[in-house]
Amino acid sequence: MIFLSAGIEKLTGYPASAFTGEDAMSYASLIHPDDRAKVSDDTNAAIRERRPFQLSYRITTAAGKLRWAWEQGAAVFDEQGNVEALEGFIADITVLRRADLLALEQASLLDKARDAIFVMDMSSRITYWNKGAERLYGWDAREAEGQRMSDLLCDDHAAYSEAYKTALDEGEWVGELHQHRRDGSPLHADTRWTVVPADPASGIPQKILVMSTDISERKSNEARIHRLAYFDALTDLPNRASLLDHLRRALLGSARSRKVGALMFLDLDNFKTLNDTHGHAAGDMLLQAVARRLEHSVREADMVARLGGDEFVILVQPDEESIETAAHHAETVAAKVVAAMRAPFQLADFMYSVSTSIGVTMISGALDTVESALKQADTAMYQAKAAGRNTFRFFDPDMQAKWTARSELESGLRRALRNHEFMLNYQPQLDGDSRVIGAEALLRWRLPNGEILYPTEFIKQAEETSLIVDIGRWVLGTACLELASWQRNPATRHLSLSVNVSARQFVEPDFVAMTQEILAATGVDPHGLKFELTETLVVTDFAHTVETMETLRRLGITFSLDDFGTGYSSLAYLRKLPLDQLKIDYSFMRDVLTDRNDASIVRSIIALGGSLGLQVIAEGVETQGQREWLSQAGCFVYQGYLYERALSGEHFARYAATLH
Ligand SMILES: Nc1nc2c(ncn2[C@@H]2O[C@H](COP(=O)(O)OP(=O)(O)OP(=O)(O)O)[C@@H](O)[C@H]2O)c(=O)[nH]1
Structure with missing residues (x-):
């Protein structure tokens, strides 16, 4: 060596003088044996081609430690074109190399992760895409990098924007997103977004790290479990648990709104006979067909549930201002149900007729609980059975009395038409x-017992029906x-x-x-x-x-x-x-x-x-x-x-x- 600056001591631990003079040590001997051949090949090639060279290699310091050196240099030639000397400078790049290695190591670790991991910049463009993301979404890194995450993956853009905004505001967002794969198939992903501030001094966010797990299967399992827990497998109707849930909510709503609804308990008449004569499968078919007809007899908001066996419940949502109007509405629904049951059911290869007994109770959040409402409807149903089946009964005796009076008046009016009990009088x-x-x-109704009724006593009722x-x-x-x-x-x-x-x-x-x-x-x-x-x-x-x-x-x-x-x-x-x-x-x-x-x-x-x-x-x-x-x-x-x-x-x- 002809000359070395004092800086060499910082790199090697040896003073510059150690490399010059008579017993000088060779700098090349410090180079890690594994790197020597490459250093010498690269240097010779550069000299041959008369261009500068850049080398990076490891050296062993005086303290026996390995450090990374980076050398830039060029050969100095004499007039004949022979190499006279090599000149250049050497820098310690140990710290930089470590960071590089770390990044490499991390990237390969990220690739090993099962989850999809990707990074996007602040304009939502993907800058890193691991192997897990390739596996989950189907695009490889070359295809995905440079694309916007929202365009590439996300189906619900509003949810994406919300996630993005929260991540920026709070540094992190965790939630579920509806996405799709390269082949277009839908995907339910559980994602975690972390904002990575690149420059700790400024704190300006520069990247968002997204980790994404496929939870489609979990979701579909959850849906299946929910179906099993809340729906009846035979009829596909909501089951008892579901009914109790809805009834509780309806009562809470009614306590706030003060509105009145109805609960109807239905039990098929003599259902056992069908099971006994045509077998259980025929019974099942009837239950399914009855379920469909019941569903068609109620409004969208109302609910038909199967409690079990041949018992069904209709929950008429509390939507009426008074008990009277709610009773009137419930009566209409009950009459519709009775009418819906009238036509025989086609079961496999035979027709079967069945009727139902219905118990009705009014529900209001201020007065009832889930238990009392169900009990009352059940009691009323037994009264309908006792009254000869194929009919309905109100739990409330007053309501029942009114209904009985009204239905008697109605059948009386029918009879009056048939038996010529009406007459006209003429006022001059x-x-x-x-x-x-x-x-x-002026219309008069002469009852069979000779009593005369005036229109005020029956016309309003007649107007409520098509009579x-x-x-x-x-x-x-x-x-x-x-x-x-x-x-x-x-x-x-x-x-x-x-x-x-x-x-x-x-x-x-x-x-x-x-x-x-x-x-x-x-x-x-x-x-x-x-x-x-x-x-x-x-x-x-x-x-x-x-x-x-x-x-x-x-x-x-x-x-x-x-x-x-x-x-x-x-x-x-x-x-x-x-x-x-x-x-x-x-x-x-x-x-x-x-x-x-x-x-x-x-x-x-x-x-x-x-x-x-x-x-x-x-x-x-x-x-x-x-x-x-x-x-x-x-x-x-x-x-x-x-x-x-x-x-x-x-x-x-x-x-x-x-x-x-
Ligand atoms: N096919 C079928 N039958 C069932 C099912 N669950 C219960 N049952 C039967 O349904 C019948 C219920 O009969 P009940 O309601 O007690 O009596 P009913 O013959 O309908 O007579 P009433 O209700 O008094 O008019 C029983 O024979 C049960 O075995 C089911 O899922 N499928």
């Missing part, structure tokens, strides 16, 4: 000169027959007859056709026929009402608005209706002489009728004083006890003939 309508100008047909349509048809037919008979008699041919038409009947799609049929069958002149409509009808469906009224008017029928002033009909509505008459409700007439409010309402109605060109008739006129007050106020048509009660057809015809 007179003009200012006390001449009879017509009548209002009103049949009753209305009978009323119209009978009234038209009567009117036709008046029209055949010269003394009564000028009379008009008012018939009450219920809203429910008027909106029936075939109401006009049915009316035409009756007109034709009875041969009545429709000009004598007046339909009395209520305000409710007008308000409910104005456009359709006007259309139907106009069609009927073209046939000659006229219209009166009944109960005028009691409802909500506005002037705007009134003006557009093709009316002929306004009727002052009897409730205003009662106190018209003493109550200033009633008097002023009646005066307004009369004035309104006048300005719209409508005839105004007052009903409920009972005294001469009322009649005189009315005529002074400008109303000249009257109906009421002052003249006559409602008379039988025969009576009326005689009465009218004498007063025309």
